[in-house]
Amino acid sequence: MTVRVPAPVHVLVLGGTTEGRQLAESLVGDPRVRVTSSLAGRVAAPRLPSGDVRIGGFGGADGLAEWVREHHVDALVDATHPFAATMSRNAALAAAQAHVPLLALRRPGWAAQDGDRWHSVASLAEAAELLPALGERVFLTTGRMGLAAFAGEDLDALWFLVRSVDAPEPPCPRETEVLLERGPFSLEGERELIRRHRIDVLVTKDSGGDATAPKLTAAREARIPVVVVRRPPVPEGVPVAASPDEAVEWVGRLYASG
Template identity: 55%
Template sequence: MKTLILGGTREARELADIASGERGFEIVSSLAGRVRAPVLPVGEVRVGGFGGAEGLREWLAGNGIEAVVDATHPFAGGITANAAAAAAALGLPVLHVRRPGWLERDGDRWVRVPDLALAAEAAAALGKRVFLTIGRQGVAAFANSEGWFLIRAIDPPEGAVPPQHELLLARGPFSV
């Protein structure tokens, strides 16, 4: 079965390895191209966008894809919606793979916000030292924030950064 895995995550790489090896699926993995030197999965790999749901639908049909697996990063909401729409339009099965979220525990102090702009506002009110691990693309939302930021990303941010920061370039997964 020719399967498109929308990936870029560790889970997507592991799935490509298992599906192509043990299961004999023909796998095409798609990466968004957000990281300069991605860790590549086994099999065929394409990098870059599709041009929305319609572009993805055309690509799926033109490449004989029989199933779609969305194993993208939890922040990648656009491709998840596009994958669901494109697969539905073609009657293809689609599987959404999501890593479990963090669980709130006794003693935690969670502050939920709907977007990065409000996260930047909330961070300023919570303390003077912030560990920011949102990826390089969202860092600019914190550029006018006071306080000190440890910014963990795979690649350096391209836009504005908070005036007081240290950049830690590292690729997960990480142990505690």
């Protein structure tokens, strides 16, 4: 009797996050799986995941669907940043075109705690509108993209400390100091940064995770307001895993189903 062994499942991980790297590391050692990670290439020196890696865009949803078909991808995992809405939308469209299953890997967002002074907003533009009423020295931790929202003349009286992995490109706020750092960040370090720069308002996206969460604790201790930009929703109908372990289980079920 001949026993048929299913071929390895080819999983394309749209990565760039800690969770994407953890998922790739878990899958690389599994003989049932062939994993390829794709990075957008927006960071000059990205942390590369285990296994095969490609860097660069696909050319939209159609280009991604074509790549999936040409490389015989069996499943997509969208492990991009929670705010990479365009890539997530393209992943959903491409998965539908190529007729492959799609999973969104999203770490849980942050939750306000007693003592927090959070202001929830839907966009960077809405965050910028709030700032003049909240403070004068702003710790801006939304990354190097989208700084144009804070470059208007109505914010010229404010001072900004902008932290990002790579140097931001103009337009930037008029009074800006740039801090090039990559997380994780310590609570003691965030306390000192807020104290040294006399920060009186923090702006952040609801990225979730532990690597950058200490700034929220430091802001709570300093009793300063925090403007939190809400996440865009995951495309409708796409299942969500909250951890790499859940994503590994999802891939295992695909293999079991043949």
